[in-house]
Amino acid sequence: MSAEDASIPPADEGAPAPAEPVVDAGPEAAPTEEAPSTEVEATPAAEEAPPAEAEATPPAEAEATTAEEAPRAEGAGADTEAEPATPAPDADGAKEEAPQLSETALEAQSTTDGDATAVGAESTPVTEEAKEALPSSPPSPPAVTQKAPKVQEPIKAPPSMMETTSVGVDIKFIVLPEGFVYLDRVTPTISMVDVYNRLSNTFRCDRRNMKILYRGNLLMDEDVLGEKIDIVVDGHIMLNVELDYMPRHLQLLQKYEVLDTVVQVQINYGEGIPPKMVTVAVVKGFQHKQYMGGFRHKKTESEYHHAVAQTDPKKKEPKPKPPCYSRVTQTAGITRSQQTKREAWTQMARPGLEIDISADQLYHPKQYFSAKDLHGLRILKCIVLQAHVRGWKARRLARSMRDEEDRIKAEQRKEEERRRKIHEQKRQREIERRTHPRTPADFAILYNELEAWRLQESKKIKESNMDDSEKALARQELLKKETRLLQTIDKLQIKANAENKKEKTKAELSAMAAHKTWYNSNPELGHTIVETPFTVRAKELLDLYNGLQLKVLSVDERLDILLHVKWSVKEFECPLTREIVELIDREADLLNRGRKDKSLEGLRKRMSNLFLQFCETPEFNPEAINHQRVPLEFTSRPLVKLDATTKR
Incomplete structure (x- = not known):
């Protein structure tokens, strides 16, 4: 039986190994069949050896077991279970055999890492060496032998072998929010902690900043990929990866870019400067760039490639093609067939044959049209076309001139209308200034016109033909009229001052209550509106002041406003606030007695003036400090002096 015929059927995972697997090493190994056997008899002497000698035995047994298991695992082509057993005649023999078995184990391990196709042929020499390493004769004291217990240890394949031989699934990781992609292939039975x-x-x-989601559901560490996701064999799935904090080397990736790996590059700055480690994300290129050469630095031995390998290729613009025309425009082709659907022939009349000529038509040739006539016709048609084109241009020019004239007239009408409105507004303003004067300039106009009228009337009286008594009487009447006009002007001035004072007070309180505006340097971003505690306080006081100025109110509404004002001023203890509280109590008492509003006008006016002074005091309204015309240290304010018990 040759070495190629030696084989062991593959054993199922988890099943017990056969009792005595034997590898036939050929005719030379036939006399010693006990050498490759996995069951080795152990003598009692080895069992009764001293502790020091017994401790030296396990390394030798482990190496011998490895030497015997390696060729059997290669010949079987699958994971098998071995029974470690070693002849142990005595401790000294075990020590001498240890180095030989170690060499055999190393050869067996190198044979395992080799090509799988040569495993069956290389199993024989390994078995021969293991056989030579064993003792050739039994131990001198032939004691009663007993078989060592079988210990089954599965031979685990490297991780790379497991990954390449197992069924895998392709996963497409989409990293959010950057949106770049990472591809990986894993086994369906992998746990999520390994994926993380x-x-x-x-x-x-x-690892703590990472979350993996599948269809919006978070995958935990204790989950298994195949149990949480419906996986198709040799298929692919898509998972979302969310990073709470994106590293800097991953922030530079663009959307839809495919990440290949992440490496660390050491940058050397020269002698005396420590190197720097930079993390770089490698992206799979979309286009293949050809090698364009480079050079090597003679001193630093650094290689530099062509610049085209570091930049994106330029897009080639298509060259302009020559104009192509259709064949129909170049040749006088036939658009449809001229072949008739019935056969035609010519038959002449002859004796014995009469032909019906009633349906025949006689055609006469027209006058011959030469090339000269065609040229003359073209010139005539060109003249007609020129006449039409010139007429069209003339009409277009006339239309544009009419439109321009209409536009100019429309602009003139608009300008006249604008001037008329301005004149009318100016006239109305002059009339308003004389009937309802508001400013000192308005009253100056009235006084000047009154003086001019007086001089004119005096001149008329002086130039008249009346005697002296009549002239004196006319001057007296003129003086009365002038006096009445001056009284009217004074009344208008008093009324205007009161209205101006009200508007000025209202404008000042509104400015205090207005919000702060922060303008941005970029006009497109607009501006920011800010409300401060001081502006809020000023807005509250403005509302209370406007409530005191209202005329048409019921008794309950007036009492409600007085109550709010009393609460606002009672926060501070000073002569001014005590006087306001006293006036509020007096008005409330009079309202409860049923007094009329006309009798309360003086009381209300005095209360309004005192509350206005309260609103303009910085101690009570902090925003008023920005609207003071005279500094506080130069102003005498005896009513605003706070008591010692008042809390600021």
């Missing part, structure tokens, strides 16, 4: 570790090692980021 693989991604953490590949991305070079912290």
Whole structure:
């Protein structure tokens, strides 16, 4: 039986190994069949050896077991279970056989790492060496022998072998929010903790910042990929990866780019400067770049490639093609067939044959049309076309001139309308200034016009033909009219001052209550509106002041406003606040007695003025400090002096 015929049927995983698997090593190994056997008899002497000698035996047994298991595992082509057993005549013999068995185990391990096709042929020499390493004769004291217990140890394949031989599934990881892609192939039975570790090692980021989602559901560490996801054999699935903190080397990746790996590159700056480690993400290229050469630095032995290998290739613009025309425009082709559907022939009349000529038509040739006539016709048609084109251009020019004239007239009408409106507004403003003067300039106009009117009337009286008594009487009447006009102007001035004071007070309180505006350097971003505690306080006081100025209110509404004002001013203890509280109590008492509003006008006016002074005081309204015209240290304010018990 040759070495190629030696084989062991593959054993199922988890099943017990055969009792005595024997490998036939050929005719030379036939006399010693006990050498390759996995069952070795152990003598009592080895069992009764001293502790020091017994401790030296296991390494030799392990090496011998490895030497015998390796060729059997290669010949079987599958995972098998071996029974470690070694002849142990005495401790000294075990020590001498240890190095020989170790060499045999190393040869068996190298045979395991080799090609699988040569396993059956290489099993014989390994078995021969294991046979020579064993003692040729039984031990001198032939004691009663007993078989050692069988210990089954499965031979585990390397991880690379398991990954290549098992069924895998392709996973497409989409990393959010950057959106780049990472491809990997794993086994369906892999646990999610291994997947998390693989991604953490590949991305070079912290495992705790990573979440893997499948259809919106989070996959935990204790989950198994095949149990949580419906996997098709040799198929592919898509998982989303969310990173709470994206490392800097991954932030540079663009959307839809495919990550290949992440490496660390050491940058040397020269002598005296420590090197720097930089983490670089390698992306799979979309286009293949050809090698364009390079050079090697003679001193540093660094290789430099052509620049085209480091830049994106330029897009080639298509060359303009010559104009191509259809064959129909170049040849006088026939668009449809001229072949008739019935046969035709010519038959002439002859004696004995009469032909019906009633349906025949007689055609006469027209006048011959020469090339000269065609040229003349073309010139005539060109003249007609030129006339039409010139007429079209003339009409278009006339239309454009009319449109321009209409546009100019429309602009003139708009300008006249604008001037008329401005003149009318100016006239109305002049009338308003004389009927309802508001500013000192308005009153100056009235006084000037009154003086001009007085001078004109005095001139008329002086130039009249009346006697002296009549002239004196006319001057007295003129003086009365001037006095009445001056009284009217004074009344208008008093009314205007009151209205101006109200508007000024309202504008000042509104400015205090207005929000702060922060303008951005970029006009497109707009501006920011800010409300501060001071502006909120000023807005509350403005609302209370406007409530005190209302005229048409019921008794309950007026009492409600007075109550709010009392609560606001009672927070501070000073002569001013005590006087306001006293006036509020007095008005509330009078309202409860049924007094009329006309009798309360003076009381309400005094209360409004005191509350206005309260609103303009910085101690009560902090925003008022920004609207003071005269500094506080130069202003006498005896009513605003706070008591010692007041909390600021």
